Amino acid sequence: MRGAISLALAGGLTATARPAAFAAAAQTIDVRGLVPALAFAATDAQSGKTVTAAAFRGKIVLLYLGYTNCPDVCPLTLHNIALILHRLGKDRADVRVLFVTVDPNRDSLAVLRRYTALFAPEIIGLRLGPNQLARLARRYRLAYSVSPATASHPYEVLHSSAVYVFDRTGAARLLIPSLASATPDLPGTTADLERLLHGSSAGLLGRLTRHF
Amino acid sequence: MTHRFLRAGLKTIASVSGLERAQGSCFGRHLSRPADALICRRRLRREGFPRRFGFAGLALGLGLGLAPGLAPGAPNVAWAGAAPAGAPAGVQVQTPWFRYLLASIPAGGYMTLENNGAGPAVLTGAQSPGCGMLMMHRTETVGGTDRMVRVEKVNIPAHGKLRFAPGGYHLMCMEPKMHPGQAVPVTLHFADGSRITVRFIVRGANGTPEAPGAAKD
Numbered sequence: 001m002r003g004a005i006s007l008a009l010a011g012g013l014t015a016t017a018r019p020a021a022f023a024a025a026a027q028t029i030d031v032r033g034l035v036p037a038l039a040f041a042a043t044d045a046q047s048g049k050t051v052t053a054a055a056f057r058g059k060i061v062l063l064y065l066g067y068t069n070c071p072d073v074c075p076l077t078l079h080n081i082a083l084i085l086h087r088l089g090k091d092r093a094d095v096r097v098l099f100v101t102v103d104p105n106r107d108s109l110a111v112l113r114r115y116t117a118l119f120a121p122e123i124i125g126l127r128l129g130p131n132q133l134a135r136l137a138r139r140y141r142l143a144y145s146v147s148p149a150t151a152s153h154p155y156e157v158l159h160s161s162a163v164y165v166f167d168r169t170g171a172a173r174l175l176i177p178s179l180a181s182a183t184p185d186l187p188g189t190t191a192d193l194e195r196l197l198h199g200s201s202a203g204l205l206g207r208l209t210r211h212f
Numbered sequence: 213m214t215h216r217f218l219r220a221g222l223k224t225i226a227s228v229s230g231l232e233r234a235q236g237s238c239f240g241r242h243l244s245r246p247a248d249a250l251i252c253r254r255r256l257r258r259e260g261f262p263r264r265f266g267f268a269g270l271a272l273g274l275g276l277g278l279a280p281g282l283a284p285g286a287p288n289v290a291w292a293g294a295a296p297a298g299a300p301a302g303v304q305v306q307t308p309w310f311r312y313l314l315a316s317i318p319a320g321g322y323m324t325l326e327n328n329g330a331g332p333a334v335l336t337g338a339q340s341p342g343c344g345m346l347m348m349h350r351t352e353t354v355g356g357t358d359r360m361v362r363v364e365k366v367n368i369p370a371h372g373k374l375r376f377a378p379g380g381y382h383l384m385c386m387e388p389k390m391h392p393g394q395a396v397p398v399t400l401h402f403a404d405g406s407r408i409t410v411r412f413i414v415r416g417a418n419g420t421p422e423a424p425g426a427a428k429d
Binding site: 114 | 349351
């Protein structure tokens with residue numbers, strides 16, 4: 001059970017969060033001011049180099065914890081994210097999806113890179129060492145555990161369903177409890193991301209210029 | 213709040229995949245009743261079709277433009293034939309498919325099992341030449357976390373349906389030897405000793421060929 005972190009995640013957040021000002025979709029939760037800004041240092045599966053949150057300033061960032069030996073919920077989640085990116089059209093260029101492996105012992109950079117490429121080019125595989133991973137998960141109250149196989153028990157991985165959304169400044173804005181659903185709220189979630197993409201921080205000029 | 217997550221989890225497990233609207237058919241012919249299936253089977257055999265669709269069957273399917281790869285949403289139905297007494301003779305398998313990711317990563321298998329029989333049918337396992345080890349799993353969503361749990365048997369109630377769908381029950385094809393567009397035979401084993409062999413259509417990462425960026429790996 002190395003690296004096990006239990007979580008009180010959204011339980012506490014949802015009760016208080018969701019200011020009326022942000023008409024979040026039914027399946028998303030406004031976490032502005034409740035969750036720390038995006039911060040991490042990880043190995044980018046694509047380049048093999050260390051990358052930090054600073055590299056994603058100016059982009060809307062989705063953060064999801066998973067692992068590649070995950071044939072059911074991870075593909076379902078990543079596929080739904082791919083559908084949301086598709087709905088965003090040209091705006092998808094301003095979105096990055098960070099797929100952080102909770103199983104770094106088994107997930108090589110090469111496998112991680114090939115796995116994320118199956119879904120969308122905006123999905124970036126990230127690998128962190130055990131301590132950094134634990135720190136990241138604690139920071140965002142995300143749960144994961146990896147239990148290597150024993151004589152009586154198969155290799156088991158547990159991970160949060162949640163997807164966090166950060167705005168262009170790196171501030172945490174939304175929590176999507178789960179996209180591992182056959183009936184996800186794609187229009188609502190897309191609309192929420194569009195709000196962040198074209199939000200007040202961009203200003204009218206920014207919004208206008210984006211259309212030309 | 214916990215309730216909300218639990219409910220969401222249950223909803224996920226029970227949810228109906230939009231992909232699985234297929235009706236029973238045998239090369240386009242509707243088979244809503246077991247009698248129709250029998251007629252279809254006899255007809256196919258009369259036409260020189262092997263009892264279990266072999267390579268020849270697949271080739272014919274391709275020739276007819278009904279190949280799994282070309283019409284992945286097309287129903288692929290099998291009935292438990294010549295089962296021993298008390299067998300789930302009315303068990304029908306609809307829309308069987310694998311989500312193939314990479315050769316080194318397990319492929320998830322999905323289908324809808326429909327039991328038209330008077331008694332419950334109990335699925336106890338599956339095997340496939342395209343999988344190495346093939347296990348039954350269920351994704352358990354509890355408190356906002358997901359994990360896969362191995363399942364020893366699955367009960368399909370009399371006159372009921374059970375879905376193996378993303379986010380719920382799935383087959384774990386541990387060493388997938390397949391590619392999107394292919395059809396891979398899977399034999400399902402039931403508690404009473406009966407078996408059904410079904411061809412699972414292999415789809416890419418996105419589970420549907422219409423989806424953007426469908427895998428071609």
